[in-house]
Amino acid sequence: MRHLFLVLLGWPLLGWAQAPIQLADVCPAGFETSAENTCKLHTRYDQYDSLYERGVGGLQTALPAHREGFSPQQIDLGRHLFFDPVLSGDQTQSCASCHHPKLGFADGLKRSIGANGAENQRAAPSLWNMAFLTRFFWDARSGSLEEQMTGPLFSPVEMAASPELLLERLNASAEYRRLFAEAYPKQDVVTLDQLYLSLAAFQTSLISLNSPYDRYAHGSPDALNAQELEGFNVYRSFVARCSECHTPPLFTNQQIAVIGVPEPDGRPFDPGAQVPFDNPDWRGGFKVPSLRNVAQTAPYMHSGSFTTLRDAAEFYTKGRGHALPEEEKGRVQLHWHIWEPKLAEHELDRLVDFMRALTDESFTPAIPAQVPSGLAPVGRVPPxxxxxxxxxTHNKNEPTGE
Structure with missing residues (x-):
């Protein structure tokens, strides 16, 4: 029983030896493995030459530039690291504890829970299509994935590790030294740069571009049903103006927008991007998130203020600045797209139908059966x-009446 208890806690059994992990030698789905052993992404958007940056995103608009060129081994090493609790200070949580593939690479919480039960300031964003993004975090304070990941790894309220601790652990592991040597054959020891690059490689492999919307955009008229198509027409109308910020095909323009989202539970107003950019015009501003797989990532907004997509859509039609605290109404400069479209109830319902049609998880990577540390993959599972x-489980155990 004691051994079983240790396994359930995520700790390896004393004396238990796992089989050696073999890193993938071919690229993930959607990527071509080149003769130089690098991974090149191929999508149907490659055939379009219209510029994503100039306009509000038509059906056949090219995607923005993306990051690629990692080896299959680097991507797969990053996958194992992503799900390994060894990267947290107390070895109970992994990156996947707040970015779980079964929750749209988010965690289903208003605000994520980190080390020792500490509550984070904001919700965990989804990680789909990170290869196309140029700024990271809700307040856009990081300009690269490598810079971004030092935040959660070393934050005392997130994973609570330190650079020294991770270098010591990874270099003390014969399994990790072997795998890093396979992914980076010209280096003898595990370095922080290799750790960051591997995690970045894995995250850039998370591609979602084959939703019903995409099939419709590429010429399949029946890919969207009547309700979804009606919602799409509302979405891109000059009345709703959703597409001006959530611009197809990435469904974000990657800009900062001040929209006046409320803070739940009596929390103080979040200044957002004002702080890292020292820009008072961006007080309460946050990066426009992509709507890809948005149906999987409730609750919504940086603060988790809205439980459902319907609630989030309704926020935009309730009036400009209606949710701002009185003391902020003279300080916050709302984005000029935030106005009063006065959408009807059925139009809001159709918007939700369309946003659900942006779901595509066909390239969701597998959670490793084992990770190099010997700990249980993922560690602490999101509530x-x-x-x-x-x-x-409860439903499966209920009597069927047959």
């Missing part, structure tokens, strides 16, 4: 996923 698993 939202625990509840979903419990609900599924």
């Amino acid at each position: 939202a996923l625990q509840a979903r698993i419990a609900s599924t």
Whole structure:
């Protein structure tokens, strides 16, 4: 029983030896493995030459430039690191604890829970299509994935590790030294740069570009049903103006927008991008998130203020600045797209139908059966996923009446 208890906690059994992990030698789905052993992304958007940066995104608009060129081994090493609790200070949580593939690479919480149960300031954003993004975090304070990941790894309220601790652990692991040597054959020891690059490589492989919307955009008229198509027409109308910020085909323009989202639970107003950019015009401003797989990532906004997509859509039609605290109404400069479209109830419903048609998880990577540390993959499972698993188990055990 003691051994079983240790396994459930995520700790390896004393004396237990796992089989050696073999890194992938071919690229993930959607990528071509080149003769130089690098991964090149191919999508149907490659055939378009219209510029994403000039306009509000038509059906056949090219995607923005993206990051690629990693080897299959670097991507797969990053996958194992992503799901390994060894990267957290107390070895109980991994990157996947807040960015779980079964929750749209988010965690289903208003605000993520980090080390020792500490609550983070903001919700965990989804990681889909990170290869196309140029700024990271809700407040856009980081300009690269490598810079971004030092935040959660070393934050005392997130994973609470330190550079020294991670270097010591990874270099003390014969399994990790072997895998890093395979991914980076010209270096003898594990370095922080290799760690960051591997995690970046994995995250840039998370591609979602084959939703019903995409199939419609590429010429399949029946890919969207009547309700979804009506919602798309509302979405790109000059009345709703959703597409001016959530610009197809990436469904974000990657800009900072001040929209006046409320803070839940009596929390103080979040100044957002004002702080890292020292820009008072961006007080309360946050990066426009992509709507890809948005149906999988409730609750919504940086603060998790809205439980459902319907609630989030309704926010935009309730009036300019309606949710701002009184003391902020003279300080916050709302984005000029935030106005009063006065959408009807059925139009909001159709918007939700369309946003659900942006779902594509066909390239979701597999959670490793084992990770190099010998700990249980993922570590602490997000509460939202625990509840979903419990609900599924309960339903399966209910009498069927047959």
